[in-house]
Amino acid sequence: MDVILESTITCPECGHQKEVEMPIGACQFFYSCANCGTLLRPKAGDCCVYCSYGSVPCPSVQQGNCAC
Numbered sequence: 263m264d265v266i267l268e269s270t271i272t273c274p275e276c277g278h279q280k281e282v283e284m285p286i287g288a289c290q291f292f293y294s295c296a297n298c299g300t301l302l303r304p305k306a307g308d309c310c311v312y313c314s315y316g317s318v319p320c321p322s323v324q325q326g327n328c329a330c
Contacts, residue, residue, distance in 0.1 A: 284297035
């Protein structure tokens with residue numbers, strides 16, 4: 263299975279979308295919206311901001327080995 267590294271994060275506050283490259287081997291717990299500055303944190307039960315607000319889950323979840 264190929265891992266997708268590009269994800270589009272959508273800010274829940276202002277709706278701004280930005281395509282970002284996700285890190286491999288680490289979960290990202292915080293992301294600051296480039297438009298309004300809102301600091302995003304994972305929703306309950308999610309390991310990172312990509313799983314909560316991204317168009318694609320993080321690489322660890324895609325590979326089935328998320329240790330978060």
